[in-house]
Amino acid sequence: MSTTEKRLSGKNALITGGSTGIGLATAKRFVDEGAYVFITGRREPELNAAVKEIGENVTGVQGDVANLVCECRYYADDAVGQDN
DSSP states (O other), rough: GGGOOOTTTTTTTTTTTTTTTTHHHHHHHHHHTOOOOEEESSSHHHHHHHHHHHSSSSSEEEEEEGHHHHHHHHHHHHHHTOOO
C-alpha cells in the first residue's frame, strides 16, 4: 500500500489490551494504515513482546487501564511534541 493510500496517516490511537489477541491485531492494522499507536497491557513481558512485534510507530504503556488515563495523556503529549 502506498503512503497516499494510508487512511490513518497522521492519526494517533490508544488501544487497550493491545499486547495480545484482538487488541494486538488492531494495533498492527492501525500501524499498517499509517497511525501511531499506544497499546496498554498489564503484563510487562507480553507488552514488550507486542511492541517488538509491531516494530514501529508504537509505544507500550504498562498498567491497568482503570488507572491509565493521566499516564496515557502524558505519553500522547510527549509523542506529538506538546507541552500540556
